[in-house]
Amino acid sequence: MSQTNDDALLNKSALLNKIIETAHDHLFVVDAEGRILDVSPGCSAVYGMSREALMASNVNQLVAQGVLSPSISQQVLKTQQPCQMMQITGTGRRVLAEAYPVFVDGRLDCVVSRSMDLTDLQLMQDEYALLQKRISDQLKRGPDAGLSEELALDELEIRSNAMREMAGLLRRVAPTDATVMILGESGVGKTAFARQLHQWSRREAGPFIDVNCAAIPDNLFESEMFGYQPGAFSGAARGGKAGMLEMADGGTLFLDEIAELPLTLQSKLLKVIQDGQVTRLGDTQPRQVNFRLVVATHQDLAQAVEAGRFRLDLFYRINVLPVTLPPLRQRREDIPGLVNLQLARLNERYGHNRVIHPSLWNELMSHDWPGNVRELENWLERAWLTSMGDVIGAPGQTSAETYAPVTPRGSEVMAEAEPVEGDSLKDMLERYESQVLSQLCETANSTYALAKRLNISQPSVVRKLRKYHLCCGGRQRRMTAGSSIKA
Numbered sequence: 001m002s003q004t005n006d007d008a009l010l011n012k013s014a015l016l017n018k019i020i021e022t023a024h025d026h027l028f029v030v031d032a033e034g035r036i037l038d039v040s041p042g043c044s045a046v047y048g049m050s051r052e053a054l055m056a057s058n059v060n061q062l063v064a065q066g067v068l069s070p071s072i073s074q075q076v077l078k079t080q081q082p083c084q085m086m087q088i089t090g091t092g093r094r095v096l097a098e099a100y101p102v103f104v105d106g107r108l109d110c111v112v113s114r115s116m117d118l119t120d121l122q123l124m125q126d127e128y129a130l131l132q133k134r135i136s137d138q139l140k141r142g143p144d145a146g147l148s149e150e151l152a153l154d155e156l157e158i159r160s161n162a163m164r165e166m167a168g169l170l171r172r173v174a175p176t177d178a179t180v181m182i183l184g185e186s187g188v189g190k191t192a193f194a195r196q197l198h199q200w201s202r203r204e205a206g207p208f209i210d211v212n213c214a215a216i217p218d219n220l221f222e223s224e225m226f227g228y229q230p231g232a233f234s235g236a237a238r239g240g241k242a243g244m245l246e247m248a249d250g251g252t253l254f255l256d257e258i259a260e261l262p263l264t265l266q267s268k269l270l271k272v273i274q275d276g277q278v279t280r281l282g283d284t285q286p287r288q289v290n291f292r293l294v295v296a297t298h299q300d301l302a303q304a305v306e307a308g309r310f311r312l313d314l315f316y317r318i319n320v321l322p323v324t325l326p327p328l329r330q331r332r333e334d335i336p337g338l339v340n341l342q343l344a345r346l347n348e349r350y351g352h353n354r355v356i357h358p359s360l361w362n363e364l365m366s367h368d369w370p371g372n373v374r375e376l377e378n379w380l381e382r383a384w385l386t387s388m389g390d391v392i393g394a395p396g397q398t399s400a401e402t403y404a405p406v407t408p409r410g411s412e413v414m415a416e417a418e419p420v421e422g423d424s425l426k427d428m429l430e431r432y433e434s435q436v437l438s439q440l441c442e443t444a445n446s447t448y449a450l451a452k453r454l455n456i457s458q459p460s461v462v463r464k465l466r467k468y469h470l471c472c473g474g475r476q477r478r479m480t481a482g483s484s485i486k487a
């Protein structure tokens with residue numbers, strides 16, 4: 001081997017030693033026989049053995065001694081495939097481990113594994129479950145004036161026990177900096193409650209940065225999130241730009257539709273959460289950031305992890321305090337309050353006092369509202385605007401049925417596109433486009449799948465779905481594809 005090659009190998013080995021010695025995560029390298037070649041210093045605390053003792057051992061011995069249970073390296077040595085699993089260590093720590101086989105000339109040479117200690121997160125989750133149970137028991141004991149007063153919901157309207165329970169939880173966890181994950185169907189109020197959580201928190205005076213991960217085109221995501229230095233890429237603003245992670249400093253960062261975050265950015269986000277530092281594109285100096293993270297999704301994230309669309313380690317990081325907001329059809333007690341709140345807003349906005357006809361209440365209470373509160377708000381605005389007198393829904397006028405959700409298929413799609421007197425070609429094409437998308441959304445699980453089916457880019461799909469208020473996974477965002485009145 002030449003001198004230059006030898007130097008290069010020495011440099012590489014020094015570099016690897018440095019990486020292992022300074023790693024925050026726990027790194028384990030074993031050879032093809034399971035002998036431990038190297039471990040990072042952090043391993044001693046989590047495995048309860050000195051670094052030297054670990055390096056004098058092999059994985060089979062460690063499993064026999066109960067230090068590793070189970071051993072991910074052993075698993076990869078057997079299957080020769082990358083693997084991810086939860087381990088309990090001899091010191092009782094819960095770690096999330098991932099391991100990769102390394103092949104040299106087609107033969108397994110060694111296995112590199114990396115693990116992250118999740119014990120503290122687990123403790124927080126257990127405390128949270130206890131808190132959830134206490135609030136639930138308290139609500140079961142009967143009406144709780146204290147809780148309602150304490151909630152002090154300015155803009156939001158809730159009556160149902162289910163929602164009071166969720167709001168109570170958010171109220172109690174608000175002063176902590178723990179990451180909250182708000183789950184629920186489209187339009188249930190995830191964004192509204194994320195905002196409320198921010199107002200209840202100690203960061204109330206700081207910014208609330210609302211990022212819809214589904215709405216940012218992939219090619220802009222990194223610069224929007226991380227910001228950039230002057231001249232970082234062609235078209236970059238002259239003075240550079242702070243990204244949204246930086247803008248959230250001192251406040252709350254709300255990542256809506258987190259399941260849509262591209263995989264490459266998921267690992268970068270995880271690093272920011274762990275290190276509290278952001279590096280702008282084109283910069284070498286990291287900047288310290290301090291924000292509270294709140295995320296939301298209407299998708300099943302565990303399923304996205306299984307499908308390989310979402311990183312397991314990020315899932316564990318953000319799944320600290322999951323709060324599920326129930327759909328409106330499961331809390332019909334909230335409907336009257338929501339209708340009255342929206343009616344008062346409309347009366348104020350349009351300067352006219354309209355009321356709901358008593359006969360309409362039955363329909364409002366029995367409708368399933370698949371688009372949840374947003375659908376109810378849009379329906380009411382439409383009914384308010386099309387109502388001819390002071391009474392909305394007076395016999396012979398607009399009824400909830402008029403706007404009943406439609407899910408057209410096949411020939412019905414074509415029928416929807418039939419020319420209507422007075423419609424322009426643009427109106428007709430838009431109506432057709434919205435009906436086709438609405439139908440395909442029934443079966444497409446993600447905007448990526450829909451983009452592939454339609455042979456257009458994913459950002460275009462996202463823009464179109466937003467335009468028609470639709471979302472993937474069989475749910476319509478709003479009551480009818482054509483009703484685009486914004487509340």
Ligand SMILES: Nc1ncnc2c1ncn2[C@@H]1O[C@H](COP(=O)(O)OP(=O)(O)OP(=O)(O)O)[C@@H](O)[C@H]1O
Binds near residue numbers: 189
């Ligand atoms: N409890 C509530 N009281 C008053 N208004 C509400 C309530 N819940 C939701 N809303 C209103 O309903 C509309 C939809 O809510 P929001 O945007 O928070 O839903 P979402 O779950 O974030 O939807 P998406 O998943 O589509 O982002 C908003 O105008 C919001 O203010």
